[in-house]
Amino acid sequence: MEREPRREAVSGVMPGALPGDALGLGLRVPHYRELFESYPEVGYFEIISENFLGDAPNPRKQLARVKARYPVVLHGVGLNLLGPEPPDARYLERLCRLADEVDAPFVTDHLCWTGAGGRSHHDLLPVPFVPELVEIAAERADFVQRRLGRPFGLENVSSYLEFERSTLDEWDFVTRVVRDAGCYLLLDINNVYVSSQNHGFSPETYLDAIDYSRVLQVHLAGFTRSPDGTLIDTHDHPVAEAVWRLYERTWRDHGPFPTLLEWDDHVPPLGDELGELEKARARRG
Amino acid sequence: MTLRPVPAWLEELELRFGAMLALPLAREGGSLEATPERYDPVLEREVRAGPRSPASARLAVYQRQYWFRLLTVMHAAYPLTTRLLGHWHFNELATRFLGAHPAQGHDLDAVPDGFDSFLAAATPGPVVVMTRPAVELDRDVLLDAARLDAAYRRVLRAPEVQHYRPNAADAERLLAGRLELSPAVALLTDTFGSWELRGRILDEPGEVPVRAPPRLAAARHGALVRSGLTLRLVPLEADEHELLCLLGEHSVGHALAALESSRSASERHDLPERARRWLARSVDLGLWSGFRA
Numbered sequence: 001m002e003r004e005p006r007r008e009a010v011s012g013v014m015p016g017a018l019p020g021d022a023l024g025l026g027l028r029v030p031h032y033r034e035l036f037e038s039y040p041e042v043g044y045f046e047i048i049s050e051n052f053l054g055d056a057p058n059p060r061k062q063l064a065r066v067k068a069r070y071p072v073v074l075h076g077v078g079l080n081l082l083g084p085e086p087p088d089a090r091y092l093e094r095l096c097r098l099a100d101e102v103d104a105p106f107v108t109d110h111l112c113w114t115g116a117g118g119r120s121h122h123d124l125l126p127v128p129f130v131p132e133l134v135e136i137a138a139e140r141a142d143f144v145q146r147r148l149g150r151p152f153g154l155e156n157v158s159s160y161l162e163f164e165r166s167t168l169d170e171w172d173f174v175t176r177v178v179r180d181a182g183c184y185l186l187l188d189i190n191n192v193y194v195s196s197q198n199h200g201f202s203p204e205t206y207l208d209a210i211d212y213s214r215v216l217q218v219h220l221a222g223f224t225r226s227p228d229g230t231l232i233d234t235h236d237h238p239v240a241e242a243v244w245r246l247y248e249r250t251w252r253d254h255g256p257f258p259t260l261l262e263w264d265d266h267v268p269p270l271g272d273e274l275g276e277l278e279k280a281r282a283r284r285g
Numbered sequence: 286m287t288l289r290p291v292p293a294w295l296e297e298l299e300l301r302f303g304a305m306l307a308l309p310l311a312r313e314g315g316s317l318e319a320t321p322e323r324y325d326p327v328l329e330r331e332v333r334a335g336p337r338s339p340a341s342a343r344l345a346v347y348q349r350q351y352w353f354r355l356l357t358v359m360h361a362a363y364p365l366t367t368r369l370l371g372h373w374h375f376n377e378l379a380t381r382f383l384g385a386h387p388a389q390g391h392d393l394d395a396v397p398d399g400f401d402s403f404l405a406a407a408t409p410g411p412v413v414v415m416t417r418p419a420v421e422l423d424r425d426v427l428l429d430a431a432r433l434d435a436a437y438r439r440v441l442r443a444p445e446v447q448h449y450r451p452n453a454a455d456a457e458r459l460l461a462g463r464l465e466l467s468p469a470v471a472l473l474t475d476t477f478g479s480w481e482l483r484g485r486i487l488d489e490p491g492e493v494p495v496r497a498p499p500r501l502a503a504a505r506h507g508a509l510v511r512s513g514l515t516l517r518l519v520p521l522e523a524d525e526h527e528l529l530c531l532l533g534e535h536s537v538g539h540a541l542a543a544l545e546s547s548r549s550a551s552e553r554h555d556l557p558e559r560a561r562r563w564l565a566r567s568v569d570l571g572l573w574s575g576f577r578a
Contacts, residue, residue, distance in 0.1 A: 053391070056441060056442045057445040057513075083299065084296040086288035086289075121303060122388060122396075123306070123354065125347065139289065143286060162333045199335065232346065
């Protein structure tokens with residue numbers, strides 16, 4: 001039985017706090033010096049929530065400096081939405097405080113699991129795509145969004161395997177969860193491409209199935225091709241041409257939407273990342 | 286609102302998956318490799334073969350990612366220890382540590398917590414870090430390095446606290462009370478020049494072991510102090526360091542008595558005056574965060 005979609009779960013708060021054509025960057029420590037020297041034109045910054053949940057004062061002070069100049073959105077990797085137990089209350093409490101502190105237009109995490117049996121694997125791990133888990137994920141995402149009191153989005157993860165149990169296509173699973181939860185989607189086009197190549201589906205089919213009225217933002221990043229041909233979502237390269245083409249197509253057919261570049265390893269100078277953002281602008285035509 | 290747990294079949298799948306991730310990578314071939322031959326056949330049957338690879342190869346991607354992510358975090362947390370051991374030997378010890386202390390919670394930066402204590406228990410003697418030519422790393426040097434790395438981690442991650450400033454009432458009850466060392470302070474002892482070496486190796490990344498410098502003629506002491514966002518390594522006299530360590534464990538009166546009783550009559554001569562100076566300096570440096578009467 002399908003649940004009634006909860007589209008207005010957070011009444012009065014719409015994900016329009018960022019301009020539709022905003023271009024943002026994932027905030028990383030190697031950026032700090034250049035950032036605070038020049039305060040370049042960037043539409044917004046996205047932080048990894050967990051990097052700012054601890055007691056250490058340095059990250060919070062740097063974040064305050066960023067927040068003074070730019071909108072800041074939160075992107076988590078530790079919610080463990082589909083772990084055995086519901087999201088941890090203490091974790092959510094800290095996340096709420098952080099979101100309040102930076103007045104985040106929205107908060108996102110991933111449609112995946114990250115730990116079980118009291119252990120955290122610190123990876124974004126896939127689940128079988130089955131209706132039963134649509135229900136669980138939607139229920140939990142709805143709960144998180146209500147707890148946060150602001151728009152909450154789930155990101156589609158890149159994956160390197162599929163489960164025999166799956167009865168739904170990934171895009172069907174993702175769109176159903178978002179619809180039933182009344183939450184939002186962080187659409188990672190690089191992840192769509194990586195998974196499409198690893199599993200042999202059409203990325204265009206995936207992207208055409210998305211309800212873009214629920215998309216908070218789009219992520220772009222680079223991947224690595226391993227020796228056996230598997231694409232790995234490493235965030236350590238410029239955006240691949242194939243991903244740019246998908247972005248171009250998606251913007252043309254479904255834009256506008258805020259767009260953010262992620263770069264997590266071998267982080268280049270800030271200027272290089274700004275150059276990638278300019279490519280995004282140029283690709284929009 | 287009560288949220289449901291996931292269905293039992295998913296929990297079982299996740300536990301099997303987690304157990305697969307935690308299988309240590311094989312080292313026999315001279316590099317770190319996934320171990321598909323050890324995978325749970327029940328888990329493998331859950332996974333579809335891909336366009337280019339069997340189920341086990343697809344699981345292997347996750348096993349490799351798991352270990353490389355955690356080992357990278359360990360390298361970053363213990364940079365001097367990593368370089369003295371070299372990546373290969375460090376990874377072996379880190380893998381044993383991570384097997385005994387699996388990651389819990391959302392904080393990836395907390396994963397290396399306790400590695401310095403683990404090393405102390407896990408390395409009863411010198412460690413052979415290269416075989417051709419044979420290079421041994423002295424256990425004391427290794428543990429000094431690990432303690433220094435751990436101190437930097439602890440001080441950098443400590444919450445912001447107010448420095449303790451004694452008032453008139455405290456002065457009257459000082460001897461009976463205990464000073465609380467600030468979490469943003471670490472008292473250090475160096476036996477082989479680890480302070481400078483740590484600074485150098487941060488600018489010179491590499492995977493092969495660096496040679497430890499010869500042992501210093503005499504150990505030196507210091508306090509690693511974070512004040513706001515500024516980090517300082519302040520040299521301390523040996524007696525001053527000893528007193529500060531005693532103050533961390535005893536009341537002020539007992540600490541002073543313990544220091545005095547371990548000194549000869551001639552050494553005791555100007556000890557009270559020196560101790561007063563050290564105490565005043567420790568307050569000026571912001572080493573204390575509180576006082577319990």
